[in-house]
Amino acid sequence: xxxxxxxxxxxxxxxxxxxxxxxxxxxxxxxxxxxxxxxxxxxxxxxxxxxxxxxxxxxxxxxxxxxxxxxxxxxxxxxxxxxxxxxxxxxxxxxxxxxxxxxxxxxxxxxxxxxxxxxxxxxxxxxxxxxxxxxxxxxxxxx
Numbered sequence: 001x002x003x004x005x006x007x008x009x010x011x012x013x014x015x016x017x018x019x020x021x022x023x024x025x026x027x028x029x030x031x032x033x034x035x036x037x038x039x040x041x042x043x044x045x046x047x048x049x050x051x052x053x054x055x056x057x058x059x060x061x062x063x064x065x066x067x068x069x070x071x072x073x074x075x076x077x078x079x080x081x082x083x084x085x086x087x088x089x090x091x092x093x094x095x096x097x098x099x100x101x102x103x104x105x106x107x108x109x110x111x112x113x114x115x116x117x118x119x120x121x122x123x124x125x126x127x128x129x130x131x132x133x134x135x136x137x138x139x140x141x142x143x
Contacts, residue, residue: 005039014039047089048122055113062104065114069101074133076100089119097124 006015013021020037042049060068070077076098078087087093087100099120107113 002041003038005041044089046094046121046123047119049089049119052116052118053107053113055110057112059112060114062106062114066104074098078102079104086117087119093119093121095124096121097129099125
């Protein structure tokens with residue numbers, strides 16, 4: 001594994017890591033959202049994988065997060081606390097459009113924190129598919 005994607009910036013983060021910060025802030029239209037990424041290249045055929053830590057204004061339990069995510073369009077939750085009870089980029093995500101969420105748990109270091117493991121097939125689920133899905137929502141709900 002190589003913890004280096006793109007060129008280093010003056011702040012010590014790489015451009016790829018800063019893109020994660022900027023895109024998150026842009027998506028939520030909130031420049032105060034804090035993101036602390038480390039981008040790592042892992043030699044796999046397909047897939048993006050992220051270990052995500054979020055902090056919410058009010059506490060959301062792991063059970064509540066699991067319920068919310070299970071209802072989200074385009075999300076598949078695979079979250080059993082047993083060997084193999086989580087999604088991997090190769091076995092679950094490859095050749096699927098959904099984003100898979102696993103390892104949903106409350107952060108033991110922050111009272112309003114959650115940790116998630118998220119994988120997706122980056123060849124199928126990316127900017128092009130996202131654009132189509134956004135267009136479909138616009139057509140169905142707003143146009």
